Amino acid sequence: MPITSIHSSLAQRSGELLEVLSSNNQKIRQLAAKAFGMLAPLNDKASGSINKLRSFIESAGPSPPAALSAQYQGSIASLAGFTSRSMLYGKLGNSEVHVKFLNDRFLAALDAGDAAIRDSAIDAVNQLWSVGLSFPGSLDEFDRILGALFKLGEANNEKAIRAIGRLAIPAAADRETGREQSTFMDLVLNQLFKLFEVKRTEVHFATGEALASVVARWDSDAVQLGLDIQPQGAGESEIIAILRKRPEKIAAVLEKLINDCKTTKPSLLKASGIWLFCIIQYCSHLPEVQARLRECQVAFMRLLTGRDELVQETASRGLGLVYERGDESLKGDLVKDLVASFTGSKTQLKVDDDTELFDAGALPTGEGKSVTSYKDIISLANEVGDQSLVYKFMALATNAATWTARSAFGRFGLSNILSEADLDPKIYPKLFRYRFDPNSNVRRSMDDIWKAVVKDSSATIEAHFDAIMTDLLKSILDGKEWRVREASCAAIADLIYGQQFTKYEKYYTDIWRVTLRVIDDQKASVRAAALKLCMGLSKSLVTQLQEHNSSGSAKAMITQVLPFLLSDKGVENSVDEVKVMAITTVLDVVKHGGDTLKPFIPTIIIHFLGLLSTIEPQQINYHYQRVSEEDREGLDKLRSSAATRSPLFECITNCLRFADEAVLKELAPQLVQTIKSALGLQTKVGCSEVLSTLALRHSILMPPYNGLFLKAMETQVLDRNNEVNRAYAKSAAYLLRTASSETRERFTSKLTVLYMGAEEDARRQKVADAVLAIAKVSPDAFNDLESRLLPFAYLGKHDTDEYVSEAFEEVWSQHAGGSHTVKRFVPEITEFIIKALDTSKWALQHGGALAIASMVTALSSAAGKDGQFGEAELKTIWPVLDKALALKTFKGKEKLITAYPLFVRHGKKLWANDKAVATQTKKIAVREAKRNNDDYRPFAFKALGRFASARGDLDMYKEVAGLVSDYLSPDVKETQSDTERKTTQAALKAVLNAYSREKMRSDPAAIMQDIVATMEESRLALKAARDAWFAGSVEILAEAGAAGTSLPTSVHEVEARKWFALLLADEADVILESQRLDRAKALGAAIKAARQGVFGPAKELESVLADMRTKVIEMASAERSLDVQKALRNAAD
Known part of the structure; x- marks a missing residue:
């Protein structure tokens, strides 16, 4: 189908595009408007669509609402597109009507606040102006x-x-x-x-x-x-x-832009460069522009020296555009200019007062100001009275301009122009050096030029190696600019990298000579480059060692180099750069030196242990002094980890690989002396790691030195730094693996002495670390010493300090863990407890008291509910327990008093045959219950009740009831504090436990009367201690029901009703479901006890039982909990 037919067919459908104009997608609207503008003029029936557009635009008004904004924008664009393209199609028609219509909308939109409407109107009139319409x-x-x-x-x-x-x-x-x-x-x-x-x-x-x-x-x-x-x-x-x-306007605009490219005003310079670039880009085909391309080229060359990167890029791309659009003559001139700029050293600067010569902040003068412009240079020179500053600063600025121009070569495509030129081979040494310029822009540019000019880099370097090396050595010595010296160092390092030594052997001495000359250069970056080169040279030395390790020359090199590097001229040099170079060289030599290093191993290790504490950045120490103690712990871990993972310690480890008897004989005394004199954390941790490494890798050699090292560890495990003391503790544990029995005994005995003599928690923590390390690292040694260490750990795990307690707990769990182990070591544990109780330190006394309490509990668990302790155990424990209970109340003593009834229950063999002990046990129980400590009293009351229960030979009911009566009195507060509530519950439990079991078996009615009488007087206490009352009732009623033939023959209806009433005393109160369930069980126990004859013959209590069952059934009907309902019905049945 012919293209005209396609156009005609599509044009007939142009009206369909109007439906898309209301789309919220701007891109779709623009495409639809553009398509309409292209097709509608070809449609003879487009007038309907045009009228529709105009009608909508008129109805929407100059400021259409947001809902119509999208369609309005699309309609304006469509009408403008139709009008402008009608003109281009040659179908002028009545365009003036539409032009005026659109112009009015444009003028209205200029005053509108809607930016989208305004921009659409600008786009519309833009199309009209392009075809010569709608001029104001x-x-x-x-x-x-x-x-x-x-x-x-x-x-x-x-x-x-x-x-x-x-x-x-x-x-x-x-x-x-x-x-x-x-x-x-x-x-x-x-x-x-x-x-x-x-x-x-x-x-x-x-x-x-x-x-x-x-x-x-x-x-x-x-x-x-x-x-x-x-x-x-x-x-x-x-x-x-x-x-x-x-x-004429093209010529005038070009003239202005070319002149403005000479300006010193930064903003005008940048704008003029971009505008000139655009004129060439859009109009370079015109003769008027072609005639002045050479002038444009010169303007762009001038812009290359601009300090603004955008100005440089504009100039570079402008030159590329001129090169592309110019003739052969112009291209040749451009190449000549670029090569001259590249190889030349002079750049002419045109300046005025406002010319920006340096970046802001590059040359600070204080008070937040800096030298940036020519005017600033003049002002500074006048201020200090030294006019020579003007020339010095301008020399700097000229040099900066030269390198700025060069840096633009590769970055923005000029290397493509240079690659087409025939270059003099003499340029290769300079170009090679420029590739390593400190300025990243220059460096990147020169790399690009090198890649463009040099097709085969390896071949070029091979061909010009001598020329390049000679130029670089000369540049280091004669280079007046620091950047030349720095670039030369970097270039030599790159040049010799990967080359065979024979390639640069004749320059090797000269390279070392010139490098060492600039290693203390006044410019830090030059020193760094020289240091890097030194490292490269040291690697070449290492290569020789790798290839000829056992040769006489290799040994001679090490013999000469290592003493120098390990002296104050090397690793201990005050110049950081030299120190780093020396350290790095020693690291490499040690790594590959092999057996030839043996004579120097002790010296290297001792020197490097000292260096570990000197290489840490000062900033870390600054922050360390200002953080909290908790944060210091974490920071110390990082510091120690960094030290042992550092290259320095890796070197020490490599040296230890070659340790033998001769090396260790010389190293041991030096290492002990270093351990004693070390101050820095890193050195101390390093020493500990050396000991551990020796113990692990050279265990056969260690026995003669274990005693010496462990003697030093006795004090080092107490180091005030936690990370250090843990490190030494681990080292000591490793040493114990191969230590003699005598040495082990002496070291562990010293640990117990240190623990018992500790004046503060921190020292006991460090002893705990040491014992824990032995338990983890040397389990065999621990097992050999378990008769001392396990009892010691048992005492320690009850220490009042949480850290100490947890550490010893871990020891105990790992090597014992059960109550039978406690039974096995009762004498030894007791011995440690006695030592703790005999000290004057409260923390140790309390820890001993807690330990004896725990031991009693463990022995009780091992003996079972009705078992008895052995006589030997009882005689061993009793004096210690008596002494511990005599201590004043302290935090945790509740554990001791809780364990006391257990001892009485399992110690019948002791007190049943010894009246003095029996009397003392009762005295202790009563004494502890009378102590005036609110937090301790609830536990003492509970213990008193359990003691009375355990002492079946005593009837302590009235004594106990009288002792706790103040806490069961009728005037007790209904609202109590938590401590008061706990005390009331404990008091009630004490009373309910204090009845005589023998009397219960012989005369249960009397016991029931006493309890009922006491509870009648303690009704308010029953509310505060419902759980204790309900549970105690079940136990007492069950035991009374088991009395059998001793049950009363007479009726005790009053007591039965009172007991039942006491259980229902809080019926009207809202109580928890669990408490209602316990009450239901207690009511069931009361009914069962009545049926069993606890309150007299059951037949004579039928009315009481009937009332009880009726009440319980009534409660079950009102109860909402199914579990409680079930319990109540079971009680009634």
């Missing part, structure tokens, strides 16, 4: 439009800037305005030139495009690229053919 009818209207667009352009609106350029396309723009012989076009150009102050780069490119549109109109690619149809008829002849370039 008056100067005032022109000023209004130009002013509004310029204001938007200053606000970074690129559409407005491009519209300013299109405003000058119509022929009417060439008319005189009547103002100082200027045309409308001149006014447009003036406004565009004012935009140089805008900082945004995209705005400058939009301005450059607008300038191209003004001076070349449809001859400019900027305008041509917007053409999306083929102009026809009048559209071709009356628009495209007429609205052509303006030669």
Whole structure:
């Protein structure tokens, strides 16, 4: 099908595109409007669609609501596209009607607040101006439009800037305005030139495009690229053919831009470069531009020295564009200029007061100010009275400009131009050195040039190796600029890297000589580069060792090099750079030196242990002094870990691989002395790691030295730094593996002495660390010493300090863990407890008391509920327990008093046959219950009740009831504190446990009467201790029911009803479900006891039982809990 038929077919459907104009997707709206503009002019029936567009636009008004905004934008764009393309198709028709309509909308949109509406109106009128339509009818209207667009352009609106350029396309723009012989076009150009102050780069490119549109109109690619149809008829002849370039304006604009590229004003310089680039980009095919490409080239070359990277990039890309669009002669000139700039050393600077010569902050003068401009240089020179500063600063600025220009070569494509030139071989040494310039821009640029110029890098270096090396050595010695010296060092390091030694053997001495000369250069970066080169040289030395390790020359090299490097001129040098170089070299030599190192191993190890504490950054120590103790712990772990993982310690480890008897004989006394004198954490941790490594890798050699090292460890495990003491503890544990029995006994005995003599918690913590280390690291040694260490750990795990307790708990769990182990070591544990109780330190006394309590509990668990302790155990434990209970109350003593009834219950063999002991046990129970400590009292009361229960030979009911009566009295508060509530519960439990079991078996009625009487007087206490009352009732009633033949023959109806009533005393109160369930069980126990005859013959208590069952059934009916209902019904049944 012919293309015209396709157009015709599509044009007939152009009206369908109007449905898409309301889309919220801007891209879809724009495409639809563009398609409509291209097709509708070809549709003879498009008038309906056009009328529809105009009607909608008119109805929406100049400021359409948000709901209609999208459709309004699409409609404006569609109508403008239709009008402009109608002109290009040559179908002029009544375009003036639409033009005026759109122009009115545009003028209204300029005043509107909606940016989207305004931008759509600008796009619409932009299309009209491009085809010569809608030029303002008056100067005032022109000023209004130009002013509004310029204001938007200053606000970074690129559409407005491009519209300013299109405003000058119509022929009417060439008319005189009547103002100082200027045309409308001149006014447009003036406004565009004012935009140089805008900082945004995209705005400058939009301005450059607008300038191209003004001076070349449809001859400019900027305008041509917007053409999306083929102009026809009048559209071709009356628009495209007429609205052509303006030669005189092209020349004038080029002249201005070329001159402005010489300015010293940074913002104008940047803008002029970009605008000139745009003119060439869009108009380089025009003769007027071609004729001045050489001048443009010079302007861009000048811009290469700019300090702004964007200016450099613009200049570089501009030169590339000139090279691309120019003829052969121009290309040759450009190559010559670039090579001259590359190899030359002089750059002419044109400056005035505001010329920016240095980056802000590069040359600070104090008070937040810095030298940046020529004016600042003059002011500084006048201030200090030294006019020579002007020349010094300008020399710096000139040098900076030279390197700035060079740095732009590779970064922005100029290397492609240089690659086409025939270069003198003498350039290779310079180019090779430039590749290592300290300035990253220069370095990157030179790399790009090298890759472009040198096709085979390896071959080129091979061919010019001697020339390059000679130039570099000379540059290090004679280079006046620090950057030349630094680059030369880096270049030599790269040049010899990977080369065979024979390649640079004749230069080796000279390289060392010149490198050492600049290793203390006044410029830090030069020193760093020289140091790096030294490291490379040391690697070459290592390579020789690897290849010829056992040769006489290798041994001679080590013999000469190591003493020097380990002296104060090497690893202990005050110059950090030299120190690092020496350390690094020693590390490499040790790594590959092999057996030839043996004579130097002790010296290397001792020196490097000392160095461990000197290499830590000062910032860490600064922060360490200012953080909390908890944070210091974490920081110490990191510091110690860093020390043992550092290259220095790796070197020490490598040395230890070659340790033998001769080495250890010399090393041991030096190492002990270092351990004693070390101050830094890293050195101490390093010493501990050396000991551990020796114990693990050279255990056969260690027995003669274990005693010496462990003697030193006796004090080092107490180091005030936790990380250090743990490290030494681990080392001591490793040493114990191969230590003799005598040495083991002495060391562990010393630990127990240190623990017992500790004046503070910290020392006991460190002893705990040591014991824990033995338990983990040397389990066999621990097992050999378990008769001392396990009892010791048992005492320690009850220490009042949490850290100590946890550490010893871990020891105990790992090597014992059960109550039978306690039974096995009762004498030994007791011995340690006695020592703790005999000290004057409260912490140890309390720990001993807790230990005896725990031991009694463990023995009780091992004996079972009704078992008895052995006589030997009882005689061993009793005096210690008596002494511990005599201590004043302390935090944790409740554990001791809780364990006391257990001892009485399982110790019948002791007190049953010894009246004094029996009397003392009762005295202790009563004494502890009378202690005036609110927190301790509940436990003492409970223990008193359990004691009375355990002592079946005593009837302590009245004594106990009287002792706790104050806490069961009727005036007890209904609302109690937690401690008061616990005391009341304990008091009630004590009373309910204190009855005589023998009397219960012989006369249960009397016991029941006593208890009922006491409970009657303690009704309020029953509310505070419901759980104890309900549970105690079940136990007492059950035991009374088991009395059998001793049950009463007479009726005790009153007691039965009272007991039942006491259980129901809080029936009206809201209590927990669990408590209601316990009460139901207690009621069931009461009914069962009545049936069993606890309150007299059951037959005579039928009415009581009936009342009880009736009440219980009534409660079950009202109860909402199914479990409680079930319990109540079971009680009734």
